Amino acid sequence: MSAPVLQMHNITKTFPGVLANDDVSFDVHAGEVHTLLGENGAGKSTLMKILFGLYQPDSGQILLRGQQANITSPTDAIEKRVGMVHQHFMLVPTLTVAENVALGLPSSRGLRTDLDAVSERIASISEQYGLSVDPGVEIWKLSVGERQRVEIIKALYRDAELLVLDEPTAVLTPQEVDDLFVILRQMTAADTAIIFISHKLHEVMELSDRITVLRNGRVTGHTTPAETSRQQLADLMVGREVKLAPDKPPVDLGLVRLKLRGVTVKGDRGTIAVDNVDLDVHAGEILGVAGVSGNGQRELAETIAGLRPAEAGSVQLDDTDLSKANPAQSRAAGLSYVPEERMKDGAVGEFDVSENLLLINHGEKRFLRNGLFNFDAIKSHCQQLVDDFAVKTPSLSTPTSSLSGGNIQKVIMARELESSPAVLVAAQPTRGVDIGAAEYIHSQLVKQRSDGVAIVMISEDLDEVLGLADRIAVMFEGRIVKIVDRENATKDQLGLAMAGAG
Amino acid sequence: MKRLVGASVPLLAALVAFLFGAIMILALGENPLSGLAAMFDGAFGTGDRIAATAVRAVPLLLVGAGITIAFRANVINIGGEGQIIAGALLSTVVALTIPDTPKIILLPLVILGGLIGGAIWGAIPGVLKAYASVNEILSTIMLNIVAVQLMNYLLRGPMIDPIEVDGSRIPQTERLTDNAALPTLIEGTRLHLGVPIAILAAIIVYIILWRTPLGFRLRAVGHNPDAARAAGISVERNIVKALAMSGALSGLAGVTLVFGSESLRMVTDGGSAGFTGSAGFNGIVAALFGALHPLWTIPSSFLFGALLTGATELQRELQIPNALAISLNGLIVLFVVSSDKVREWLARRLDSSTGQPINEPPSADSPPDQVATTSSGNDPETVA
Incomplete structure (x- = not known):
């Protein structure tokens, strides 16, 4: 077997107070899907930022095709044939598919764009992997799934041998997910290596060749779908029985x-x-x-x-x-209402935890004394809710926007359910x-x-x-x-x- | 460390502005040091001058405190000038209508008239914004002009001093009753009741914003109207309240300008500044310099009051036009506003020098110590 497309050896990265990656090792071979599975904060994104040169690791090394690689920036990573499909697409809606792909590429016609050649190549890539994307159509006319395929084309156009997909299914319908998986399998059949980042267990079980589970910056397991189960993966991710x-x-x-x-x-x-x-x-x-x-x-x-x-x-x-x-x-x-977009409709990001807990019932008599807030009563009420709902927050006066999504949601749930x-x-x-x-x-x-x-x-x-x-x-x-x-x-x-x- | 930098930046900005002022004095062929000394002497040299400084600060502080309310509710009130005039007019009408009422009753009524006049003038753009999506920056500025013309009409017509009708027709009211005058606190100085009222008003604004359900709702609407609405808070009503309260405080400033003046009457020169002394705009400056916090606006207003009184002395001693004070005023704003950028830049520098990652939504906005403490649920994990 030839050398893996990517090897990351003993990567360690610390931020003040946070050990983001602790001695993390994993590798990806050509033609396989290797899943990085972990909760928010497990260190997946830090690891990928190191791969893309956004961070330098404190220790450890990266090998591309067996060669020691020093990746200094995303541009450098792309030149080294590592591609990335972000969760949030980086496309200009008013431009066509071909124009988006051509953005940032040198043109064979000097200052003028060379869209015919670009379109031609997009069409051939599109055909090869069954992406069915029309190079001449503007991005805003495309569905979310199609836009994602444009992102994939952007990476393939730049000859990516290794493609990182960050939570690609988060924005897709179930049918689009099926389509995506078919495309990804065609890519691996053509020897592309894929790193798939996800926390959806059934998708991970369905798509992966190998799985690396991360928790709190450490690898808690290397496994394959044949050897594991959804339950076991969940337990590895969370560190207890789930x-x-x-x-x-x-x-x-x-x-x-x-x-x-x-x-x-x-x-x-x-x-x-x-x-x-x-x-x-x-x-x-x-x-x-x-x-x-x-x-x-x-x-x-x-x-x-x-x-x-x-x-x-x-x-x-x-x-x-x-x-x-x-x-x-x-x-x-x-009626109580837990809105879909928690940072837009659910919580006031700049307000602290206790203020968000009081967003509905702050005017009630039990929180007031002579018309002014009774902070003792408010504090004990909010502390009770934080304890009851297991909200992980350093304090009641922590700005809500600095909590994790799950903890913000718990704050909203606590507030909405408090009124029975x-x-x-x-x-x-x-x-x-x-x-x-x-x-x-x-x-x-x-x-x-x-x-x-x-x-x-x-x-x-x-x-x-x-x-x-x-x-x-x-x-x-x-x-x-x-x-x-x-x-x-x-x-x-x-x-x-x-x-x-x- | 970062907090220290944050607090010192406005002071630094003021210092740089004064440096520019010194250069301007130098350019006019005078000694900058004696210029600054003259200004300081003019503002604080005698008890009377300190009193004058305090009196100059009063409308700035009242308008500025109002600005902080509007700002916390995320509305921008540029209508201080018009609201001052509206408050002054209504309070003057009160004093003209019932001049013989005893002071103990008349003075509170006059003050109430000023609050209501300003509140109405603030509520109009509030209603327009809340229910018709009219940009409040435009509508408040427009209403300044309307207020000036209303004042000119009233002072030239219905409210004109009877003596002036057949005389030189100076647009001014008659001298108002002493029963409505703001009492002098220290005999022989101009220090009047307006000074403690303004300080008290700023403290009350602070209490309303951070200690009452009303302020809670104003701030919730200001930070995130969508979440506030979903939680059952009326965004529209609170926008109107914010502008009405902001206007009421400016209206009170109008009261102090009429009933704290030695002439004890309302006079117009046809524009707004002639009556307000541009307090409606300078109050915004004071609030900005006070970091849009009602309590910090107190010292900030006194600083600008000192600047204005100091400039008079500068003019008298060195024949330097007091326009210099106005440009100093502008320079300070310029530096304070641009120092926000400096502050961001400094913060980012401090972040990267401590190894704190940039480009991270949770950490870029919050100090590093906070990120560190929330580590378990929320470490550098977002973009990839």
Whole structure:
């Protein structure tokens, strides 16, 4: 066997107070997918930044094709035939595919661009790997999956032998993920080496040839899908036994607490985003709303929360009509809302942890003395919530934006559940959240269910929906196209419904 | 270390501005040191001059404290001039309408009139912004002009001093009742009740912003209106409140300008500066120099008050035009505002010299010690 395309030997990198990489070693051979698996903060990104010359390691060495390599910058890395597909695409929307690929490349025509030649080569790369991308089309016209393929083409165009994909499936629909995996397999068949960064266990099991698990900057395991299981990988990632699917005690179905009739809502662009939706959510039930992002789930959640007026139809919580309610009125009626975008709609980043915990109920008498904040009462209240919800924060006065996504989500959950709501709308409750935190958030949802809360859980993650929901509604193009009991639901059938074919 | 740098930058900026001032005095053929000495003497030389400095600081402090409220709610209020005039007009109307009311009742009513006048003038752009998305920078500036013309009309017509009707028609009110005058605190100086009122107002602003639910909501709306709205806080109502409160404080500044003056009347020269002394703009400067914090705005306002009174002495002793003080004023703003960039740059330098990675969203905005303490959940792991 020839030398691996990449070997990273005993890489150690420290930042003040943080050991980001501790004696990390791994290698990638041509034609294989090597997965780096780990939670946020495990050191995957630091390792990749070292590979791209953004950081220099404190010790350890990098070998490319068996040769000692000193990578000084991303440009240097690209010249050494290492390519990267970022999670956030680096494309100019108003330019064509060919123009984006040509950006930064020397042209054979001097100062003028040489798009014909570029287009030709894109077409041949596209054909070779089944990427099906038209070089002449502007980026803004492309779907997210197609844009990602343009990023891959950019790397291949620069003759990458090693391609790093940073959480590539985070933005894709299940169908697009399948397509991506087919493309990646074609690339490995053509001897490209791939580093796949992910924390989605089922994808890792499906795609990888080898897996390296990182935790707190250290390698906690080298393995292959044949030798391991999702459970074992999760345990390696978190460092203890993890419950992937929460235990759900049986709960007697209560009365209908949230009732939607004929709800029709316009989206941001003025088109119908939610189309004539009827839903009943009972006390003690988790209704999972599955669907590919952008099919009206966000608008539906915002309408229930009073943030987006309905064009038609009614929203009723217990006996209160919330059709024309504002957020304050919805909350007063017993609604809690965990928004999809936690840093935009959920938390005030500049506020400290205790201020975010008080975002809703800061005006209550128990926090005031003579009209001024009673900081003793506030502190003990917030400390209680931080302890109850296992929020990892150095202090209550830490700016919320400096916490990890999972901990910010716990702060929001703590705040929303503190009021013992009648109805909880949780949109993408664990998106981008560590396994450990996700496990905790799931257990809290189940606990609320046991307490008789009617829960609407919107999620794109079918595993999450199948693991938690009692009933599953699938949204497609603004309509509920399918609604089934959990026992009768299968993943394939839901996936088809999500694609509009159910 | 970094915090120390952050605090010293505005002072450094002031120092550099004074250095430029010294160069300008030199260019005018005078000794910069004696110029600075004259300014210092003019501002602090005698008890009376200290009192004059304090009185000059009062409208700056009131406007500046109002600016900090607006800023915390992320609205920009350039309408101080108009709000001062609106407050002065309404309080003057009160004093003209019921001149014979005893002082103990009239003075609070006059002050209330000023607060309400300014609040209305601030609430108008607030409503326009909140419910019609009208940019508040434009609308507050426009309302300055409207207020000036309103003042000119009223002082030339309905509110003109009866003596002037058949006389030289100077646009001014009659001398207002002594029952409404702000009491002098130290006999023989101009130090009046406005000084403690302004300091108290700044302290109250601080308490409102950080110790009450109202201030909490204003700050939440200022930092992240989306999250505030989702949490049930009315963004629109709080924008209106922020501008109304900001305007009310400027209106109070208008009260001090009329009822703390020796002439005890409202006079216009046709523009706004003739009445306000540009306090509506200089108050913004004072607030900026005070790092947009109501308590820091107190010393900052007194500094600018000293600058203004010092300039008078500079003019008297060395015949240097007091326009110099105005340019010093501008220079300080220039340096303070650009020092934000310097501060960022210094912070980044300090970061990289301690090995703290740059380009990291969590650490670039927060001091390194914070990042270190949140290590377990949040280490350098974001971009890759």
